Amino acid sequence: MKFTKGHGTGNDFVIIEDLEGTVELTPSLVAALCDRRFGIGGDGVLRVQPSAEPGAAWFMDYWNSDGSLSEMCGNGVRVFARYLHTTGLAGDVIPLSTRGGLRTAYVEGDLIRVDMAAPRLLGDSTATIHGVTYPGLAISMGNPHLVCDVPAEVAAAVDLSRAPDTDGSLFPAGVNVEFSVRVAEDHRRMRVYERGSGETMSCGTGATAVGVAALVTSGRDAGTVTVDVPGGRLQVTLDEQTSWLAGPAVLTFTGEIDPGSLVRRPG
Numbered sequence: 001m002k003f004t005k006g007h008g009t010g011n012d013f014v015i016i017e018d019l020e021g022t023v024e025l026t027p028s029l030v031a032a033l034c035d036r037r038f039g040i041g042g043d044g045v046l047r048v049q050p051s052a053e054p055g056a057a058w059f060m061d062y063w064n065s066d067g068s069l070s071e072m073c074g075n076g077v078r079v080f081a082r083y084l085h086t087t088g089l090a091g092d093v094i095p096l097s098t099r100g101g102l103r104t105a106y107v108e109g110d111l112i113r114v115d116m117a118a119p120r121l122l123g124d125s126t127a128t129i130h131g132v133t134y135p136g137l138a139i140s141m142g143n144p145h146l147v148c149d150v151p152a153e154v155a156a157a158v159d160l161s162r163a164p165d166t167d168g169s170l171f172p173a174g175v176n177v178e179f180s181v182r183v184a185e186d187h188r189r190m191r192v193y194e195r196g197s198g199e200t201m202s203c204g205t206g207a208t209a210v211g212v213a214a215l216v217t218s219g220r221d222a223g224t225v226t227v228d229v230p231g232g233r234l235q236v237t238l239d240e241q242t243s244w245l246a247g248p249a250v251l252t253f254t255g256e257i258d259p260g261s262l263v264r265r266p267g
């Protein structure tokens with residue numbers, strides 16, 4: 001199986017081109033591919049497939065590193081677009097379909113900007129870690145997020161080695177939790193616990209949710225927010241129609257792996 005590795009601000013993916021629909025991806029194969037010691041390593045897998053949906057030539061088949069599926073992945077869209085552009089499968093403007101709906105990526109040199117669609121505000125909720133409860137704002141970016149505003153020292157110290165406890169009735173399929181720190185008026189820094197992948201160096205839908213939360217909690221429905229993640233810097237813009245995510249996306253290496261050679265991690 002041929003693959004390409006890529007990342008967007010450190011959120012890294014194994015990209016598998018499957019134009020004929022012949023690759024049999026399973027949750028256990030995805031988990032084995034994403035294992036950083038027993039496999040290639042990655043926060044998720046992006047399978048490149050032709051889209052059956054009108055308006056998009058390509059479908060981003062996104063899988064989390066534990067083998068679960070998600071509706072959307074913002075950095076995934078940017079890396080997926082970089083792959084399509086670099087391999088000549090697409091031009092500078094790339095409409096693509098995801099489980100969360102159509103998105104369009106724009107290749108602008110080193111940056112890839114994505115129309116992330118309009119966010120949906122789902123109301124207040126909480127995340128609890130080691131008995132401490134953090135209030136947050138629930139936002140759907142196609143996939144579910146909970147943005148908790150915290151002081152810098154809390155964000156630095158919070159234990160994200162396991163999933164925060166969250167409201168199962170609001171988030172029946174789990175949630176991605178962002179800990180957002182105010183750096184300045186339109187500047188946030190965040191850490192994230194991603195559903196299905198654990199703590200990652202970046203989350204594009206999460207950064208977009210953080211930017212949206214920063215704007216709406218200050219009474220605005222439009223603006224641009226810089227969001228720093230452990231792996232770099234993203235720009236989030238909200239306007240009357242939609243939200244936007246911009247940042248770098250790079251392909252790092254290619255390779256070939258025999259799925260049969262992947263040994264299951266013991267335990």
Ligand SMILES: N[C@@H](CCC[C@H](N)C(=O)O)C(=O)O
Pocket residue numbers: 011064069070071072073074075076143144176194195196197200202203204205206
């Ligand atoms: N890293 C992604 C989000 C990936 C999906 C997420 N873990 C989920 O299960 O919803 C991003 O860049 O948005």
